[in-house]
Amino acid sequence: MALPTPRILLGPGPSSVTPRVLEALGRAPIGYLDPELFTLLEDIRTNLRTLYGTQNDFTFPLTGTGMAGMEACLVNLIEAGDRVVIGVNGFFGLRLVEISRRLGAEVTVINGEWGRILEPEMFSEVLSKLGQVKLVACVHAETSTGVATPLAGIAEVAHTHGAVFLADMVTSLGGIPVDVDSSGVDAAYSGTQKCVGAPPGLSPLTISERAWEVANNRKSPVANWYLDWKLLRAYYDAPHAYHHTVPVNMLFALQEALQEVMEEGLEARYARHREVSAYLMEGLAELGIRPFAQEGYRLPQLNSIHIPESVTDEVAVRKRLLEQYGLEIGGGLGDLKGKIWRIGTMGASATHRNVTLLLAALKEIL
Numbered sequence: 001m002a003l004p005t006p007r008i009l010l011g012p013g014p015s016s017v018t019p020r021v022l023e024a025l026g027r028a029p030i031g032y033l034d035p036e037l038f039t040l041l042e043d044i045r046t047n048l049r050t051l052y053g054t055q056n057d058f059t060f061p062l063t064g065t066g067m068a069g070m071e072a073c074l075v076n077l078i079e080a081g082d083r084v085v086i087g088v089n090g091f092f093g094l095r096l097v098e099i100s101r102r103l104g105a106e107v108t109v110i111n112g113e114w115g116r117i118l119e120p121e122m123f124s125e126v127l128s129k130l131g132q133v134k135l136v137a138c139v140h141a142e143t144s145t146g147v148a149t150p151l152a153g154i155a156e157v158a159h160t161h162g163a164v165f166l167a168d169m170v171t172s173l174g175g176i177p178v179d180v181d182s183s184g185v186d187a188a189y190s191g192t193q194k195c196v197g198a199p200p201g202l203s204p205l206t207i208s209e210r211a212w213e214v215a216n217n218r219k220s221p222v223a224n225w226y227l228d229w230k231l232l233r234a235y236y237d238a239p240h241a242y243h244h245t246v247p248v249n250m251l252f253a254l255q256e257a258l259q260e261v262m263e264e265g266l267e268a269r270y271a272r273h274r275e276v277s278a279y280l281m282e283g284l285a286e287l288g289i290r291p292f293a294q295e296g297y298r299l300p301q302l303n304s305i306h307i308p309e310s311v312t313d314e315v316a317v318r319k320r321l322l323e324q325y326g327l328e329i330g331g332g333l334g335d336l337k338g339k340i341w342r343i344g345t346m347g348a349s350a351t352h353r354n355v356t357l358l359l360a361a362l363k364e365i366l
């Protein structure tokens with residue numbers, strides 16, 4: 001059977017990758033203990049620290065997608081019976097809750113409105129009524145709604161109450177500044193296929209000393225062997241002990257993607273995302289399409305929009321975009337299904353050319 005048709009990816013991820021990254025992916029694999037692989041890993045880890053805005057020594061590309069990163073952070077930081085506070089303003093916040101509950105945590109959920117940010121006051125109100133809280137968590141860039149929640153205020157509240165602060169940066173990393181250290185984020189995870197510019201398959205993690213201490217002082221062993229930070233660190237750092245066969249080709253691809261990020265420059269990359277998004281939203285406004293997310297906090301890399309009222313079958317519109325034009329855009333998740341569309345302008349997908357094509361196609365269909 002033939003492989004699938006190439007697409008222009010303007011959905012919530014994965015995003016397009018450049019030929020340079022694809023070429024790296026196609027290199028011959030080398031061994032997981034090859035000294036040259038560790039030289040490469042050092043470079044990747046240095047670039048990830050720059051991208052994350054952190055000095056955290058334990059910053060590394062975990063094997064697996066963004067969900068592996070989410071699971072790894074929660075399973076290392078939480079023990080059964082721990083009190084955990086999670087802010088939910090979208091689909092991915094719900095997953096933080098679900099995994100924490102499976103780990104036996106006593107979870108207090110802060111329910112925010114989908115499409116709006118979470119405010120620090122929402123957290124201080126809840127935390128001041130609870131006793132000891134182990135962990136506070138929320139999503140930085142909610143891909144289900146297109147909203148960026150500012151993190152510094154929430155981190156401060158968490159620290160005031162002695163909790164560590166975990167942030168989901170799957171869609172934010174590489175698309176908007178994430179400022180891990182200056183925001184007070186203790187642990188964060190991401191994915192390679194959204195704004196970083198590589199295919200899906202790796203989850204960059206950054207773990208502060210404070211979060212490392214929490215994991216180190218556990219009374220019970222980490223229930224998930226594969227995701228145990230201590231075992232993983234013994235591979236990525238000296239003594240480089242075998243843990244699992246890292247996907248070397250994915251590491252080649254990530255290396256090239258990060259190299260491209262550094263060559264473009266972080267500020268220029270964020271500016272490109274903003275400019276392409278503004279161009280898209282202007283074009284959509286001309287078609288009478290309105291943005292969904294809270295003004296002032298809209299993600300430039302994930303543009304959520306109300307589906308026009310004239311559209312009776314939104315699935316058919318997306319199907320036509322895909323089949324006739326090779327364009328992928330996203331539908332709504334959860335309660336937003338059938339109400340919004342999500343147009344991703346992430347990483348290498350964020351170009352004027354792609355947006356021009358999408359606007360022309362939408363105009364023709366609508």
Ligand SMILES: *Cc1c(COP(=O)(O)O)cnc(C)c1O
Nearest residue numbers: 065066067092141143170171191
């Ligand atoms: C995509 C995404 C995830 C999950 O990542 P996968 O790579 O699909 O496992 C988690 N959180 C957010 C905010 C995301 O956008």
